[in-house]
Amino acid sequence: MPQDTADPVGGRAWQRRKRLDHILATAERVFAEAGFEGASMAELAAASGLPKANLHYYFGTKEALYTALLDSILDLWLSATDSIRPEADPAQALEAYIRTKMLWSRSRPFASKVFANEVLHGATHLRSYLAGPLRTLVQEKSRVVQGWIDAGRMQAIDPPHLFFAIWAMTQTYADFSVQIGAVLNRPELLPEDHAAGTDTILQLVLRGCGLEPQEPLPVAEAGRAAVAPPRRRRRG
Amino acid sequence: MPQDTADPVGGRAWQRRKRLDHILATAERVFAEAGFEGASMAELAAASGLPKANLHYYFGTKEALYTALLDSILDLWLSATDSIRPEADPAQALEAYIRTKMLWSRSRPFASKVFANEVLHGATHLRSYLAGPLRTLVQEKSRVVQGWIDAGRMQAIDPPHLFFAIWAMTQTYADFSVQIGAVLNRPELLPEDHAAGTDTILQLVLRGCGLEPQEPLPVAEAGRAAVAPPRRRRRG
DNA sequence: GCCATTCTTGACCGTTCGGTCAGACTTCTT
DNA sequence: AAGAAGTCTGACCGAACGGTCAAGAATGGC
Structure with a gap:
């Protein structure tokens, strides 16, 4: 803030x-x-x-405080898709977007949870945001992705649903961290868990879109995840 | 129930x-x-x-009613991974699992939301379930997936995080249906939206794991989604 | 230094909350 | 038929809720 x-x-x-x-x-x-x-x-x-x-x-009032809080969270939310531009490399752009969203899940998990809770219960205070700026953003960025598909730069996929999938996978590391932590037998998620999650999501999205990992774009503070230890076998 | x-x-x-x-x-x-x-x-x-x-x-008490409700939901939850067995075909097994989860998101969205809300707020009433039966289940099924990987039947991936990703992507169509509906400009999600979501998730997971779609296993009530209209281009 | 504005706070208010209970009513057993 | 067991519900209770307010304390402009 x-x-x-x-x-x-x-x-x-x-x-x-x-x-x-x-x-x-x-x-x-x-x-x-x-x-x-x-x-x-x-x-x-x-x-x-x-x-x-x-x-x-x-x-x-309590509601005014809550609304002010939501506003301060939304300011952050819309800026993450900057990397998705027509002239960008699809793999690099998607990777940067996913890494940014994962960083937020780690650095501002409470903001993510407040947002999730609001949407879960009907988004009474967010309706105009969802149907307005967010919808516009998705339309715009979907057009970019569709452009990449039409140019043969990536596999065909339904762009809005690709965004829904990315949101879901990245925000789950904030919203459902308790569940993930319990399954992994940790009191709380470690940086390496986020790194393993990032790797998994990147693999699913990039290979899923017919893309091979490229030299990633620099992302603020993303260095840690990039130098994660080689993937261990036989876990869990 | x-x-x-x-x-x-x-x-x-x-x-x-x-x-x-x-x-x-x-x-x-x-x-x-x-x-x-x-x-x-x-x-x-x-x-x-x-x-x-x-x-x-x-x-x-209110809490006893809530606990009874959670129990009735958990009964359902653990049975979805039946298709994931060592001798099964990886693509067929993962597809059946994803279709089953997506069917639940459509047929019992309220159950999913109650579960999500509980986890979101610390899973006070679910701790023992998450760290017990669910963790055991994930360990068991992760061993199956790792077996497929070791046998060269699919790409290497972190099995627990693969499950987290699948949970996130499928449950988002129940938990965040308001957000998805707003972005897609619909009062509520249509069967075709769930079908498009299913297709997208299947593509990401199967291709992401180096698998090609196989003849899908029969899934109860899954007929509708299987005969969804061909994917349209240029949406949003 | 003085007054106006802004800030701070304990005490208080009406409403709604989860929960209780006595007693009327219904259904089974014999 | 009659008693036992189970079901139903309006009226009620103390606690906690969001919100108010008057009066004192602190601050800034002049």
Whole structure:
């Protein structure tokens, strides 16, 4: 949640923004773990170390706080598909997209869970976003993928459903991390689990689209996954 | 929710079982749409057409009702991997598994949502199931897949993560149907959307594992999806 | 230094929550 | 027929909920 306006450091507006960000960051975790209905204002207050009335002073109602949180999450969401452009190499572009989504699953799992919870329960607060900007984005990027297919640069596949599959596979490492952790017998997912997941998803998508792994595009902080140990055999 | 004990039709025990099933069926929908905390006993009572006190008579507490619902869902869950056996053809086995999971996403979306919601919020009531029967199942089936890999019958892949990917892709058509519907501009998902999703997932998994589609194994009720219209080009 | 604005907070309010219970009603057994 | 066992439900309860408010504390402009 970066502040883009340059308020004087220590000033009133700056302190206000700081408080807002602090509350939103706390709310992201609490709402992710308990859901909208499951989280109480008292719990949010305790978690952020502020009196309940103070939260109401800043956001008015619980729903307004929740909506503000969703907005801050959506800002991030739409920017991940940047690598998917007509002139890009399909394998490189898809790999960069998948790595970016996997990085978010690791770095901002709570944001992913809040989003998942909202969609799961009918997306009451997200309907216009889903049917608006997100739908437009998918249409646009689907046209790019279809262009690659028509040019014979990759296997035919239904582009929107390819995106649904990629979203599902990558976000599962945030949303269902408890399940994955239990199956892998870990208290919480390790970086190597994310790396193995990334490798698996990349293999399914790239080979599934008739593509061979290319020299990957550089992705911020993605270095770790790229130098994962060679795939071990006989696991589980 | 089939009853396995043969109570005399119309008898007291039979009527009791009927009431329990009716309440559980209603609760599956209500809990799916609102979550555990979001659903109230009053709402559950109204939805099932019974007085609130009657629900408490049958299940005692809200949590007991919820736990009973989860149990009835888990009964179903573990049986889907039957097709994955060492002597089976990898392509046929994986295809049958994926089709079975997709059928559940279409026929019992509420069950999937209840399960997803529970895992999303920490799986408090499912920990022992996840770390017990489910983990055992994944270990067992992963050994089968690794056997296929060692025998050169399919590409190398991390078997547990392959299962995570399949779960994610198939269940997304139930759990996130609102998002998919919004992007595809539909009030709700159509059979042809599920068919297109099935085709996409099959392509990613089979080609991703270095397999070519084989003559599919018969799957209960799967006929519709198998005769889906030929894939259209240029969508979205 | 002073006043206006902004911030902070404990105490409080009406509503809804999960859960209880007495007693009426129905169904089985003998 | 009659008692036992099981079923049903309106009325009620204490606790927790989201939200309000008045009054004190802190801050900024002049």
